[in-house]
Amino acid sequence: MPSREKLLEVIAMQTEVAGLGIDLDLGRLLDLVAKRTVGLMEADGAALELAEGDEMVYRATAGMAEGSLGLRLKRGTSLSGLCVAQGQALRCDDALTDPRADHAACERLGLRSMVVAPLRHHGVTVGVLKAMLRRPAHFDDKHVALLGLVSELVAAAMYFATRYAPGELFHKATHDSLTDLPNRALFLDRLHASLAQAVRDHQPLAVLMLDMNGLKPINDRHGHRAGDAALREFARRLSAGVRESDTPARLGGDEFGVLLRPVAADGGLQATMQRLAHELDGSFDFNGHELPLSVSMGAASFPEDGADVAGLIELADQRMYRQKRSLKHAAA
Template sequence: MKISTGASTLDNATLLEIIRAQSDIAKLGLDLGGVMAFVAQRAEQLTGAQGAVVELAEGHEMVYRAASGSVENMLGLRLARETSLSGLCVSTGEILRCDDSESDSRVDREACRRAGLRSMIVTPLKHLETTVGVLKVVAPEVDAFDEADIEALSLISGLIAAAMFHAARHETSELYLQATHDALTGLPNRALFYDRLRQSVDLATRSAGRLGVLNLDMDGLKPINDRYGHRAGDAAIKETAARIAKNCRRVDTAARVGGDEFAMILPGIGTRTDAEAHSRRIAQKVGEPFEFEGRMIELGVSVGFALLPEDGVEMTCLIDHADQAMYEAKRGRKAVG
C-alpha cells in the first residue's frame, strides 16, 4: 500500500512528544548512531509498535543499524534489498505499509516469520536528496497501524534526516562512518559491533573455527564524574577506549556499546587460557592511572569473556555469557577492594 497523507490525524499529545524528541535529539549533537537508536525507541512508543528499526541501504543489502523492542537483538541483520519492503521503499522513496505479511507479495515472508511480525510501516530516510535507508515499525498482528501512525512515523523520520545532514553535510560515505562509530571515542558503536559479531559467528560456525567475545565495563566512572566533573568523565572514557584499541590485534574489533561499556570480538582466539590471559592484559593496561588537567585519576575495567563453541554458538548466548562473567569479575574486584 502506498501512502499519501492529507490533513493531520495526530492528536496534540503526539505532536508534543515529537517536538520533545526534536529537543532531545539536539542534545545528542553529532552522535548519529545515538540519534538513530533514540528515534527507533521513540518511533516504537509513538506508534504503539512492538519494535522499530533503522535500516541503511548498503550495496545490495539493507542493514539494521539501530533497533528497539522485539527487534533489538537483530542489530546487524542484513536483508536483500530486492526482496524486502525496505528495499522497495528505498527504490521508490515512498512511505509503504504492509497490513499482513502473509498476503503481501512485496515482503520477504520468511524473514517476517523469523522476526515474528505480520504488519509494518516503512518510511524513507533521505540524505542530500538520496534515499539512504528507512525507519520501520513492526507488530505481530495484522492491521496494527493506521493513518495517524503513518504521519507520526513520517514526522519523526524527518528528525533523523536532519541529524544525518548535520552529521555528514557533503559525503554519503561520511554518513555511514558517523552512523556506525561512536562520536566520543571514534570506536565502532553498538550497531556495528552487532553487525560484525553476527558475521563473525556465522563465519566461525561454518568453518568450525573459534571466536572470543569480551565484555568490558569501566569501574568507577560515576565517582570520577561526581568528583571531577563530566569533562573528566569523558576524558576517562576516551582514555579507556584508546587503551583498549591499542591492545587489539588487527583482526579484532573493539567497540563502545554503552555509556561505560565496551566489547571486543576476537576471531581465531585459542584456548580458554588464551582468552583469560588476554582479559587480564586488557584489565592491566586499562587499569593504569591517567593525567587530566594536572590530576592523576584512577582507571579500572572489569572484563568477562565467552568462547565459541564452548559457551554457545548463538550470538545472544555468547553476549549473555560474557555479560555474566563480567559481572562476576566486577563483584570480585569489589570484594577485594
C-alpha cells in the same frame, strides 16, 4: 492528516533531538528515534535500517525488534529495499501474505504488519524508518503520513550530524562519537557475521565484555570532562591492546566489548585477557591529577560456550560482573 496530539508528539521528539546538542551523535539519534517511534505509532517495535550494498541493515531497534540489531535483509526481496528503490512510504497489512515482504525475516521477528518511510540524505534514499506490529491490518493512511513526518525529522538531523558530508554517514551511524570506537550496532553486526563464519569454518571465536571501573567517582570528583577523558584514554588503550582482526567497541556508558577472531588454542584467550588487563590498568594524567583506570572483564567463546550471539554476550557479561564483585569484596 495525523491528529493534533500526534503532531505535538512529533514536535516533542524534535525538541528531544535538538537536546542531544551541537555535537550530535548519529548512533544516539537513531536509538532515540527508534524508541520514540514505538510510542508515537502505537507499535510493537521500530527499526532504522540503512542501505549498505545490496542489503538493508538494522542500525537501531526498539520494542519487539530490540534483539534484532544488526539484522540484514536483502534489498531486492524486502519491503524496506522497495521503499529505498521507490523513495516513498509503503504499508504492509499482512507480512505473511504480502509478496513484497521478506517472509522469513518477518516470521523470525513475529511481525505481521508494518509501515516503512524513506530516509533521504543529500537527495538519495539511504535507509528507512520502520514501525511494526505483531497483528495484521492495523496501520492506516494516517500512520503512513505520521511516519513520513518522523522520517523527515530524522533525515534533517542526519544531514546536520554528518556535517553535510555524505561519505561520513556510515561511520557516524556505526561509531561512538566520544571514543570513535565501533558502537553496539556495529559490534553486534560483526559478531553475527563472524559467528556464522566461525560455525561454517569450525574456527574458535571469543567475546569479551569489559567494564571501566571507577567512572562515577571520577565524574563526581573531577567533573564530566575528566570522565570523558578517562573514557577516551580507556578506549585508546583498548585499541592498542588488540589486533587489527579484532573489534573493540564502546557499548554504552562505561561498558566496552571486544570480538576476538581468531583465537589461539591452548590458553590464547587467557593470555589475551591478561595482556589487556595489564594494558588497561594504571592511572592517567588529567590536568595535573593522577586518575585511576582499571577494568573488570569476562569472556565467552565458541564452541565451548555455545553458538548463540545473545548467549555468548550474556555469559561474558555474567563473568565480568562476577569479577567486578570479587574486586569490590577484595577492596573491602
